[in-house]
Amino acid sequence: MSTLATAAALVAIATTGIIYGTDIFAALVLRPAAVGAADASVADLLGRVHEYGDRRLPAPGTVALIATALVTATSHNAARIGSAIALAALLAWLAIYSRISAPINKQLRAAAANHTVPPDTRALQQRWDSVIWTRAALQSLALAGLLTAVLTR
Numbered sequence: 001m002s003t004l005a006t007a008a009a010l011v012a013i014a015t016t017g018i019i020y021g022t023d024i025f026a027a028l029v030l031r032p033a034a035v036g037a038a039d040a041s042v043a044d045l046l047g048r049v050h051e052y053g054d055r056r057l058p059a060p061g062t063v064a065l066i067a068t069a070l071v072t073a074t075s076h077n078a079a080r081i082g083s084a085i086a087l088a089a090l091l092a093w094l095a096i097y098s099r100i101s102a103p104i105n106k107q108l109r110a111a112a113a114n115h116t117v118p119p120d121t122r123a124l125q126q127r128w129d130s131v132i133w134t135r136a137a138l139q140s141l142a143l144a145g146l147l148t149a150v151l152t153r
Contacts, residue, residue, distance in 0.1 A: 001074075001075055001076075001079050001149070001150070002074055002075075004070070004074055005070070005071050005074040005075045005079065005149075006150065008067045008068075008070040008071045008074070009067070009071045009075075009079075009083065009146055009149050009150045010150070011063065011067040012063075012064050012067035012068045012070075012071060012083075012086070012146050013143065013146045013147065013150070015060040015061070015063040015064035015067065016060075016064040016068070016086070016090070016139060016142050016143055016146060017143065018057070018060040018064075019057060019060060019061050019064065019093075019139055020136070020139035020140065020142070020143055022053065022057060023132060023135045023136040023139050024136050024139075026132050026136075027132045027133050027135075027136045030046070030049070031129045031132055034046060034125050034129070035125075035129075039117050039121040039122060040117045040121075042108075042121055042122075042125050043108060043111040043112060043116070043117045043118060043121045044111075044112050044115075044117075045112075046108050046112075046125070047108035047109050047110070047111050047112025047113070048109075048112045050105035050106075050108050050109050051109045051112065051113075053105070054102070054105050054106075054109065061094075064090060064142075065087070065090050065091075065094070068083055068086050068087045068090055068142070068146065069087055071083040071086075071146070071149055072084050072086075072087050075149060077152070078148065078149075078152035079148070079149040079150075079152050080149075081148075082144075082145040082146065082147075082148030082149035082152065083145060083146060083149040084145070085141065085142075085144075085145035085148075086141070086142040086143070086144075086145030086146045086149070087142075087145075089138045089139070089141040089142040089145065090138070090139075090142050092138050093135055093138040093139060093142070096131050096134060096135055096138070097135065100127065100128070100130075100131050101128055101131060101135070104124050104125075104127060104128045105128075107124060108121075108124065
């Protein structure tokens, strides 16, 4: 693995780790906490959480994708296979996030900003919850692929 590929892999690991940690926290802590909370609390607090997350997390997510693509393009053999698996996992994560999570985040952000409670708050949260473990698993797979790329150079 070249110095460029190694540096890109380390950047990809660090930035993927940010999203991985966020999704694991959401799966282990936010999801079960929201289940027991009142709809107004879910709409307000999670709307505000998504407000900050949707504004701040695209940067590390984008860097992770670009760095992982760079590792894939500049590596050979097992390192390329590991980074290609990571890239596929990140792209699958992005598809799920874009199609399911982001529209829900937008609705909850709007509710929090307007101090309203959507009548379907519970259904929105259940739909969001239904993909968080898949998102976390895809981030885990991405990290494993990137670690494989670094360790098999």
